[in-house]
Amino acid sequence: MECLMNILHFSIFEDLMTCTKIFLWKYPRAIALITIIASIGVLLKTRSRKQPPGPWGWPFIGHLKYFKDKYYIGLFRLKDRYGDVYKLRLGSQEFIVVCSLESILEALVGSGKAYCGRPDILSYNILYKGGRQRGVDTADFHEMLKIKRSFIDASFDAYCSNIETIEDKITIEVLEVMDCFLEKSEPIDPFFMLEASCLNITMMLVFGERLDPRKKITSDLLTIFHERSLLKAFTPDDYIPLLKAFKTDDHVDYIKAITSRQIENQSKLINLHKDTYDPSKLRDMVDHLLLFIECGQDLSLLNKDDMDYLLLDLVNYGYEAISVLVTWLIGYMAANPNIQVKVQEEIDSVVERDRPPSLRDHPFLPYTTAVILETQRMASVFPFLIPHVVTENRILQGYSIKTGTTVLFHIWSLHHDTRYWKNPMKFNPNRFLNEDKDLEIPDYYMPYGAGLRQCAGESLAEIELFLFFTTIMQQLTFTAEQSPLILEPEFDFLIRPKPFRVSVTER
Numbered sequence: 001m002e003c004l005m006n007i008l009h010f011s012i013f014e015d016l017m018t019c020t021k022i023f024l025w026k027y028p029r030a031i032a033l034i035t036i037i038a039s040i041g042v043l044l045k046t047r048s049r050k051q052p053p054g055p056w057g058w059p060f061i062g063h064l065k066y067f068k069d070k071y072y073i074g075l076f077r078l079k080d081r082y083g084d085v086y087k088l089r090l091g092s093q094e095f096i097v098v099c100s101l102e103s104i105l106e107a108l109v110g111s112g113k114a115y116c117g118r119p120d121i122l123s124y125n126i127l128y129k130g131g132r133q134r135g136v137d138t139a140d141f142h143e144m145l146k147i148k149r150s151f152i153d154a155s156f157d158a159y160c161s162n163i164e165t166i167e168d169k170i171t172i173e174v175l176e177v178m179d180c181f182l183e184k185s186e187p188i189d190p191f192f193m194l195e196a197s198c199l200n201i202t203m204m205l206v207f208g209e210r211l212d213p214r215k216k217i218t219s220d221l222l223t224i225f226h227e228r229s230l231l232k233a234f235t236p237d238d239y240i241p242l243l244k245a246f247k248t249d250d251h252v253d254y255i256k257a258i259t260s261r262q263i264e265n266q267s268k269l270i271n272l273h274k275d276t277y278d279p280s281k282l283r284d285m286v287d288h289l290l291l292f293i294e295c296g297q298d299l300s301l302l303n304k305d306d307m308d309y310l311l312l313d314l315v316n317y318g319y320e321a322i323s324v325l326v327t328w329l330i331g332y333m334a335a336n337p338n339i340q341v342k343v344q345e346e347i348d349s350v351v352e353r354d355r356p357p358s359l360r361d362h363p364f365l366p367y368t369t370a371v372i373l374e375t376q377r378m379a380s381v382f383p384f385l386i387p388h389v390v391t392e393n394r395i396l397q398g399y400s401i402k403t404g405t406t407v408l409f410h411i412w413s414l415h416h417d418t419r420y421w422k423n424p425m426k427f428n429p430n431r432f433l434n435e436d437k438d439l440e441i442p443d444y445y446m447p448y449g450a451g452l453r454q455c456a457g458e459s460l461a462e463i464e465l466f467l468f469f470t471t472i473m474q475q476l477t478f479t480a481e482q483s484p485l486i487l488e489p490e491f492d493f494l495i496r497p498k499p500f501r502v503s504v505t506e507r
């Protein structure tokens with residue numbers, strides 16, 4: 001039987017082979033055509049299966065039309081059509097936009113270093129003499145950046161664990177800014193006073209120096225940092241050669257000139273530190289840095305330019321988002337008087353009126369903390385993480401992502417997604433409290449990012465926001481100049497509230 005089957009099989013197989021040979025010999029062109037069509041079909045099928053979806057883009061400019069004004073909203077809406085991971089293009093640069101918790105965690109936490117690069121763009125490179133690798137947020141995740149980040153972590157840990165020192169430095173500034181608020185008899189726009197005050201906190205932490213907020217030196221410094229941040233903001237100009245041509249050399253020269261002026265000023269402060277430095281009494285981050293270099297094996301890696309830019313970046317990062325967030329907090333309190341009263345009542349029940357709030361009060365102020373968290377969620381001052389670049393081919397949520405792709409992690413989308421939040425556009429601090437009125441912070445709350453490039457100043461930021469908000473709320477009440485106060489966002493490199501005015505009264 002088996003033998004018969006073999007014979008049958010063999011003869012069928014032989015017939016088939018003969019037919020194929022005749023066909024191939026008689027119709028070579030038809031065969032070539034069928035092969036090409038089949039290959040294209042297979043190729044298209046694999047591509048469409050593996051590539052993230054996305055809208056059709058124009059040649060040369062790609063999806064430029066989606067990057068206008070508050071483009072985080074437009075990109076948020078595209079998610080409904082194309083899903084949580086979708087593809088866009090600017091010039092020849094491919095981007096993916098990543099929106100859901102699962103996809104963000106898969107990339108940032110599950111894939112180690114693969115998503116940790118930064119774009120190699122002109123704007124980043126002109127900010128640092130010697131190129132973008134000299135910066136912190138603009139550098140790839142190489143040895144040098146790891147050293148810088150471990151310095152920042154060690155030094156912030158030392159600072160933040162010494163509660164009295166950090167509280168003193170922050171509270172002095174908050175009391176001063178409250179005096180400035182009260183000096184005015186008319187309604188105020190709080191932002192500029194807060195900006196100068198937050199700059200002073202960071203200057204104190206980094207250099208041990210505070211500036212007079214009323215003097216020109218403060219406004220000059222704020223201009224330098226603001227201009228540098230604007231250049232770091234994501235802009236299509238960096239990716240489309242046609243638009244790059246419009247970038248004037250004058251502006252580049254201006255940025256370089258103001259940066260080197262600040263580096264010169266910093267150098268004077270660093271030299272003063274070197275003369276008076278005592279490793280047993282560390283006064284600020286410059287002292288920490290001198291000790292770090294003295295103790296470590298990494299002396300040859302950190303040269304003078306790296307130190308200069310590290311300190312410059314730290315001051316720059318340290319004040320901007322905080323001052324914008326405290327402005328949002330004041331705005332939300334003036335817009336929601338009932339919530340303001342609840343915060344004040346909670347603070348009064350925990351903190352005696354003759355002392356300012358302390359970090360030790362934090363566990364007993366869950367509602368007040370929930371207000372800070374809700375403000376960070378609603379405002380999402382960083383609507384996207386700083387653009388990441390993929391450094392190894394990867395699969396993300398089943399899509400293949402090529403090395404060199406730029407990734408926009410859409411934090412605003414995560415914070416306003418109805419899958420995670422009920423009525424996401426409503427200001428409701430209770431969403432961070434459980435039935436027992438204890439704080440509960442879900443995984444899909446991520447204002448500082450996640451993984452290896454997560455914000456280096458998160459612990460400091462939390463401390464500053466808490467002390468600023470509780471001290472102000474203990475002493476002052478904010479009332480909207482016009483009721484109801486509608487807070488409108490505007491977006492440059494951060495989402496900030498459009499200027500608004502509030503009356504300030506002492507409690």
Ligand code: HEM
Nearest residue numbers: 136137317318321322382385386448449453455456457461
């Ligand atoms: C509430 C205030 C703050 C918020 C919401 C915030 C948020 C962020 C976010 C979203 C990133 C990008 C993370 C990524 O690309 O994956 C970042 C990066 C960074 N932040 Fe913050 N930040 C705040 C305050 C601070 C402070 C006070 C400092 C330090 C003085 C700081 C230092 C940094 C640095 C150095 C980076 C770059 C990290 C890197 O590229 O490796 N931030 N921050």
